[in-house]
Amino acid sequence: MKILKIMFSGLFLLFLLVGVRVFAADNDNIILSGTVASILSLVLTEEGSYNDLTLTANGADVDVANVVVECNDPDGYTVTMVTANGATGGLFEGADAQNSETLAYSVKYGAGGSEAAVTFVAGSKEVESTSARSTVGGDTRNILISWTAPGTPLSADTYSDTLTLTIAAK
DSSP states (O other), rough: HHHHHHHHHHHHHHHHHHHHHHSOOOOOOOOOOOOOOOOOOEEEEEOOTTTTTOOOOEEEEEEEEEEEEEEEOTTOOOEEEEESOOOOEEEEEETTTTTTEEEEEEEESSSSOOOOOOOOOEEEEEEEEEOOOOOOEEEEEEEEEEEEOOOSSSSSSOOEOEEEEEEEEO
């Protein structure tokens, strides 16, 4: 009787093992996935004498900054530039509140060799609008400024303006 129990138990185990194989699928799936984060970046690097300009002499297409814009939105992006002091162009103003003298300057923005003039409207201008994502690592743009030294010397002061750039995905 004991031998029958052992044989029956062995047959039962064999049936379970064979039964599992019979019911196992002959294929299976593995789902592979990954995530790409949104990229929306604007990095501005000042160039040359951006903060020590010689305003007593004319300046022509002075490279004051390089901008790297990167966006992976397939619809593209926009870049907006705002001048703190100007309305239709850049405007250097003196730091001394008693000094009302100013010096106008013009701005160009764009890829090296193809920078375009920027005309502000109420101190703001969309300087770039794309309908595609940027290249990997970003697209490099330049900011150039020009001014004409006044015929009458400006009062001793530190003259400045602030340009603010903003990138937005479409």
